[in-house]
Amino acid sequence: MATLEIRDLHVTVEADNAEKEILKGVDLTVKQGETHAIMGPNGSGKSTLAYSLAGHPKYTVTGGTVTLDGEDVLEMSVDERARAGLFLAMQYPVEVPGVSVSNFLRTSATAVRGEAPKLRTWVKEVKEAMERLNMDPSFAERNVNEGFSGGEKKRHEILQLELLKPKVAILDETDSGLDVDALRVVSEGVNRVRESGEVGTLLITHYTRILRYIKPDHVHVFANGRIVESGGAELADQLEAEGYDKYVKGGASA
Amino acid sequence: MAEAQNTPVGSTTAGAIAVAAESTVATRMSAPPSFDVADFPVPHGREEEWRFTPLERLRGLHDGTAVATGDGVQVTVEAPEGVTVETVGRDDARLGKAGTPVDRIAAQAYSAFEKASVVTVPKEAVLTEPIRIAVRGEGGTAYGHQVIELGAFAEAVVVIDHTGDAVLAANVDYLLGDGAKLTVVSVQDWDDKAVHVAQHNALVGRDASLKSVVVTFGGDVVRLHPRVTYAGPGGEAELFGLYFTDAGQHQEHRLLVDHNVPHCKSNVVYKGALQGDEAHAVWIGDVLIEAKAEGTDTYEMNRNLVLTDGARVDSVPNLEIETGEIVGAGHASATGRFDDEQLFYLMARGIPEHEARRLVVRGFFAELVQQIGVEDIEERLLAKIEEELEASVA
Secondary structure, X not given: OXXXXXXXXXXXXXXXXXXEEEEEEEEEEEEOOOEEEEEOOOOOOHHHHHHHHHOOOOEEEEEEEEEXXXXXXXXXXXXXXXXXXXXXXXXXXXXXXXXXXXXXXXXXXXHHHOOOOOHHHHHHHHHHHHHHOOOOHHHHHOEEOOOOOHHHHHHHHHXXXXXXXXXXXXXXXXXXXXXXXXXXXXXXXXXXXXHOOOOEEEEEEOOOHHHHOOOOOEXXXXXXXXXXXXXXXXXXXXXXXXOOHHHHOOOOOO | OOOOOOOOOOOEEOOEEEEOOOOHHHHOOOOOOOOOHHHOOOOOOOOOOOOOXXXXXXXXXXXXXXXXXXXXXXXXXXXXXOOEEEEEOOOOOOOOOOOOOOOHHHHHHHHHOOOEEEEEEOOXXXXXXXXXXXXXXXXXXEEEEEEEEEOOOXXXXXXXXXXXXXXXXXXXXXXXXXXXXXXEEEEEOOOOOOEEEEEEEEEEOOOOEEEEEEEEOOOOEEEEEEEEEEOOOOOEEEEEEEEEEOOOOEEEEEEEEEEOOOOOEEEEEEEEEEOOOOOEEEEEEEEEEOOOOOOOEEEXXXXXXXXXXXXXXXXXXXXXXXXXXXXXXXEEEXXXXXXXXXXXXXXXXXXXXXXXXXXXXXXXXXXXXXXXXXXXXXHHHHHXXXXXXXXXXX
């Protein structure tokens, strides 16, 4: 069973020619089949955690370990991490001019699966996945994220999640900027992947709204670069009622 | 209709649509067109038509100091049966018919060549094989003149292939008879040190169609000036260009389509990728719709993809309209960069770095390459793009 283990992770980012510590000792274990929600106020370091796990060059790991099934994730390049089974659904997916969605998906699936998917089954697979996400077929011929609405970008992220079938999926504020209909469609996509029981999900969010659609097994409160409290789904209800005030008081929440 | 997006630092995109009584395309040149180099002052670099060009790297082509040597270029013409290939003297009446030099180097080339090459496709001849003109640089300095003439209703594909090392100023004239169809591909696949300056003049006959494909990969400085005018209504010109500008290279494409007769079409699409320090691409797209050119339909577009820091693009589309009685007119220019965030996004989906770059660049050029319609050239271009990318990854 796939397990992502994060131990005492410290991460800095360069700001104003100085290294600023954003993550200050994160401990978290995500097992296949589990869904963890990470909730926290803006600036608490949630997104830094997501991007550090994916290997974004902007962030420097200064301490701690991250392993996926015992393999050292921090030693891997960005593409190696993805091929090892990590997936990051980004909050702000990047436009890639000149590259069509269909070409991108096929290249990505080929890389992650280790061989090119058979054309006939692949076309069907993509078509069906797009239908489930209420995506028009013409979408495949557009350039990656170019001119996409906020909702289209997120659907496209979840489409990739469904096709690439990672061991661990990190969803970075996938709910932000979505109206209720889009949120439902996107959440259903995430749930389909979760139902396979083969993915560990790390759901990073500021709001409790998405948790009505995607039920977490564990909820963690993230503040000032660390997990400050962990609990079950009921912790989300408490946050909904009380907000983050008691966690940020006295903490340096930039 | 001008658009600009994600312009990398140091690059410019300027666009203008002018409705003018007097052509600024003509007036912003330093001197009127002429076949005589003496009619043009030596440029100092601040003139509108020279301001992007590194004069000091032109090896004297612009100031009269570049003297032809015996070992300039070797030109060989391979033509199917029925095509006439001639070497003619300066007094041949077919020379200079397609257009007049508009800047000093074009006039220098016209004033300095001793023999010109004329390739003629007789009227109504439809060639099934391309005419291939190989211009092989032998390391010296050369001036030349090439004429390609198609008789009425003739159809031909011409590939002009520049390789090796040379300092070359040579103009090319395309004369298209009524109803003729010419596809001409000019490939600048020079070695790193080459300097190549040329004016391409096309005179498109009544109901004739020209497809010009300019492909620039190599050279230290390449400055080309493709120009189109129409000899009668119903003419069509498609001007496609593709360039891949590497570190230290200067590649400049300056186009003019002069809609001087009614009911003609033009479509200009130039795309370039740049990588490396001091890679500099310049694209000037002038389209002039003269007062008498009613029913004109024209569009021009330039797209640039900047792959690394340190590269610079100057892109200037300029559309000048002297009549409102037209079918359509538009232009667009955009310079985007392939940046670290794009790389991260693609790699975060398991795609290795070199594959990610290849994906972006191939995608960028693919549509244009497919429109060339000359299979071996298309394959060679794709291979060349791969080669350029491999070099960048290494």
